[in-house]
Amino acid sequence: MGGSLGMGLGRAPSLSDIETLAVEAYADLPEEFRSLCGEIRFIVADFPEEDVIREMELETEFDILGLFEGRPIGYMGVAATGEMTNRILLYRRPILDYWAEQDDTLEAIVRHVLIHEIGHHFGLSDDDMEALEREAD
Numbered sequence: 001m002g003g004s005l006g007m008g009l010g011r012a013p014s015l016s017d018i019e020t021l022a023v024e025a026y027a028d029l030p031e032e033f034r035s036l037c038g039e040i041r042f043i044v045a046d047f048p049e050e051d052v053i054r055e056m057e058l059e060t061e062f063d064i065l066g067l068f069e070g071r072p073i074g075y076m077g078v079a080a081t082g083e084m085t086n087r088i089l090l091y092r093r094p095i096l097d098y099w100a101e102q103d104d105t106l107e108a109i110v111r112h113v114l115i116h117e118i119g120h121h122f123g124l125s126d127d128d129m130e131a132l133e134r135e136a137d
Helices: 015-028 031-037 050-055 092-100 106-121 126-136
Strands: 040-045 066-069 086-091
Touching: 015 040, 015 086, 015 092, 015 106, 031 106, 040 106, 066 106, 086 092, 086 106, 092 106, 106 126
Parallel strands: 040 086
Antiparallel strands: 066 086
């Protein structure tokens, strides 16, 4: 599982390593897709904040790999004041925990989480995305 970040160095990938993977994965997406996304910020944290755990009714802080925050693209035409840029949060520790149990590369997992969260940006539900992924396989 080498990877572009020297993952074989005996240290866990850092927050900035995960951010680099997310930025690279996003840059690899088709231009048409990225242009539809508008401005998105990528934020990497070790774990979700307590309010996210409560709101999403998670059993533990490891039960979520990423989160889209902002307005789905279908609602972009409605002006709102004081609105922040859409953000995709990636949670490093749950991602690393998931990676340890999978055969996929860390790059592939980060890319999957990123695309999944962008799907939420487009207003797709988890069921919609699972159906699309099944069709793609």
